[in-house]
Amino acid sequence: MITEIPQPPIARRPRWRSLLLLALVLLPLLWPVQQLAERYYREKLLERNSQTLDLFVANLLGTLKRYEVLPALLGDLPALRAALATPQDDTRLKQANQLLKDTAELTGAAVIYLMATDGQTIASSNWDQADSFTGRNFTFRPYFRDAMADKPGRFFGLGTSSGKRGYYFADALHENGKIFGVLVVKIHLDHTETLWGKTPEQLLVTDANGVVILTSQTDWRFRASRPLSASSRQQIARDQPYPTIDPPPLQLPAQQWLQQSRTLAQTDWQVSILAPRYLVTRPVQTVLLIAAASLLAVLLLLGLLMQRRRHYLQRIALAAQTRNELEIRVHQRTQDLQNLNNRLKDEVLEREHTQQELLRTQDELLQAGKLSALGTMSASISHELNQPLAAIRSYADNANILLDQQRIEETHNNLRLISELTTRMASIIAHLRAFARRDRHAPESVALQPALEDALALLAKRRRSLDVELIRDLPETPLWVQAGETRLRQVLGNLLGNALDALSGVAPPRRLWLTVEQRSDSITLLIRDNGPGFSPEALQRAREPFFTTKTNAQGLGLGLAICDNLISALGGELALANHPQGGALLSLNLQRAAGGTSAQSAEDSPL
Ligand code: ADP
Numbered sequence: 001m002i003t004e005i006p007q008p009p010i011a012r013r014p015r016w017r018s019l020l021l022l023a024l025v026l027l028p029l030l031w032p033v034q035q036l037a038e039r040y041y042r043e044k045l046l047e048r049n050s051q052t053l054d055l056f057v058a059n060l061l062g063t064l065k066r067y068e069v070l071p072a073l074l075g076d077l078p079a080l081r082a083a084l085a086t087p088q089d090d091t092r093l094k095q096a097n098q099l100l101k102d103t104a105e106l107t108g109a110a111v112i113y114l115m116a117t118d119g120q121t122i123a124s125s126n127w128d129q130a131d132s133f134t135g136r137n138f139t140f141r142p143y144f145r146d147a148m149a150d151k152p153g154r155f156f157g158l159g160t161s162s163g164k165r166g167y168y169f170a171d172a173l174h175e176n177g178k179i180f181g182v183l184v185v186k187i188h189l190d191h192t193e194t195l196w197g198k199t200p201e202q203l204l205v206t207d208a209n210g211v212v213i214l215t216s217q218t219d220w221r222f223r224a225s226r227p228l229s230a231s232s233r234q235q236i237a238r239d240q241p242y243p244t245i246d247p248p249p250l251q252l253p254a255q256q257w258l259q260q261s262r263t264l265a266q267t268d269w270q271v272s273i274l275a276p277r278y279l280v281t282r283p284v285q286t287v288l289l290i291a292a293a294s295l296l297a298v299l300l301l302l303g304l305l306m307q308r309r310r311h312y313l314q315r316i317a318l319a320a321q322t323r324n325e326l327e328i329r330v331h332q333r334t335q336d337l338q339n340l341n342n343r344l345k346d347e348v349l350e351r352e353h354t355q356q357e358l359l360r361t362q363d364e365l366l367q368a369g370k371l372s373a374l375g376t377m378s379a380s381i382s383h384e385l386n387q388p389l390a391a392i393r394s395y396a397d398n399a400n401i402l403l404d405q406q407r408i409e410e411t412h413n414n415l416r417l418i419s420e421l422t423t424r425m426a427s428i429i430a431h432l433r434a435f436a437r438r439d440r441h442a443p444e445s446v447a448l449q450p451a452l453e454d455a456l457a458l459l460a461k462r463r464r465s466l467d468v469e470l471i472r473d474l475p476e477t478p479l480w481v482q483a484g485e486t487r488l489r490q491v492l493g494n495l496l497g498n499a500l501d502a503l504s505g506v507a508p509p510r511r512l513w514l515t516v517e518q519r520s521d522s523i524t525l526l527i528r529d530n531g532p533g534f535s536p537e538a539l540q541r542a543r544e545p546f547f548t549t550k551t552n553a554q555g556l557g558l559g560l561a562i563c564d565n566l567i568s569a570l571g572g573e574l575a576l577a578n579h580p581q582g583g584a585l586l587s588l589n590l591q592r593a594a595g596g597t598s599a600q601s602a603e604d605s606p607l
Helices: 015-068 070-075 078-085 090-107 142-148 190-196 230-239 278-404 408-437 448-458 460-466 485-504 536-541 559-569
Strands: 111-115 121-124 153-158 165-175 178-187 202-206 212-215 257-264 269-276 444-447 468-473 480-483 510-518 522-529 573-578 584-591
Touching: 015 070, 015 165, 015 178, 015 190, 015 257, 015 269, 015 278, 070 078, 070 090, 070 165, 070 178, 078 090, 078 111, 078 121, 078 165, 078 178, 090 111, 090 121, 142 153, 142 165, 142 178, 190 212, 269 278, 278 408, 278 448, 444 448, 444 485, 448 460, 448 480, 448 485, 448 522, 460 468, 460 485, 480 485, 480 584, 485 510, 485 522, 485 559, 485 584, 536 573, 559 573
Parallel strands: 468 510
Antiparallel strands: 111 121, 111 178, 153 165, 165 178, 202 212, 202 269, 257 269, 444 480, 510 522, 522 584, 573 584
């Protein structure tokens, strides 16, 4: 029985789907990458901006500190005090103006001016300019009030005449413990806004109200970074530090800007750096892109490896399948061979059985054959001996008659002939026995013509009575053939006897032809008669034992059977045919033999 060997399963998963699944699984890995990158770039940015902020603050503080002491220092100068003491003295005022101008130029201050206690400016560094402060009254300015209250006056605001932003330092001048004037230094801070160049980060300085006073972004200027309180609004309305008393709000969305701030303690100002978020998001995006690209590359590599593995597995599976198929085929073939073998065994057994059966049947046949052979033998003996017996009877009858007539010599002759015939009969019996036993003498060289003469002599009387004309065409020289003398005579006697039998049934003229055909290795004796010839059935079956068409007691149907058998045993051939012109034509073909001289054949020796 042939069983199907199970095939190894071949992986048939859609590879890109599994890769996609893998990608989906790996995708969340980008989140920590994004977080880490963001934290890294954010910290780096904050650190850098913190340094920048510190620098800026230090710079701003340095600037402020540089001018902070200036009013007090200048207040001690005698020229200024003299001018304050005698404000009507033009010379002194002039000197004071000049001094202030020189000092402003030296220190880089925007304006330095001297005020009387009533708020009237008596001398200023810009005395000779169109927007000169000289003669102007700034009592409304908070720095004046603070100075008059003997406090350091500090104020940031737009100049009422110049319109320029400035920081005001104001200190009171004392004389005998009393305030008798105020010295104000105004500095411009515009240059601090340009420290940043073209970097994307923006500077933002807000005052105590939260209003932007310095910024690198001009449209943010004087906007309120937080909602203004009522007191702030009052203070703004009173001091007018900005171009407007109602500063519009400044919207800085936290998602767009990263803000870092420092508070300047001395001024209640807040300095901020605003870094656009994209400074962080862009490199993070780049990192994410690189990570995603790396992931993609890894996935592709993985896909490639999977594909190779899949091909490898397929190859292995194919090899296994081929091996399996081969095994199945071998198995099938083995099975077939096994079946065949079994069949052969059965056949052998059957054959052995049949053989045994055959042997048994053969034994039975042998028994039957023995009986049949016995019948055949007796029939043959009687047939073969009948002719010489008839001759002996005839010779004996003649001898009696000859004896009565005292013809002694002829009687002797007849008796001799009788003796010869008995010798021949003994020889025939021996031959029949040999034939029955399949005992064969080796062929010997026998001359054809004498044997033929002997056979004709035996039939001479009958031939004469039938008036058969004998037409012979035989060479004089002996034709030596391989045969046994007795067997040859026996065969020839049979064939000639049959011819006479056939001729006896036809009207004269009766003829018998005897001719010879010679070849290098064989000699053929042709015996032809002009009798009725073989009937079609006889032509087929004449060699069969006991086939005869003769109705009289003579016909035993053994003649041709014995002849055929004897001739075959001698290596010759007997052919039966009808002559085209009618009558039978028998061809006795014998192998040519070397010439011999033996007068007495071995076959003729009595038994
Ligand atoms: P039998 O002579 O006893 O019949 P044979 O074996 O000698 O037996 O012959 C067989 C048959 O062959 C004969 O009965 C006859 O019909 C046929 N036969 C033999 N010789 C001749 C012949 N010369 N012409 C015609 N028929 C023949």
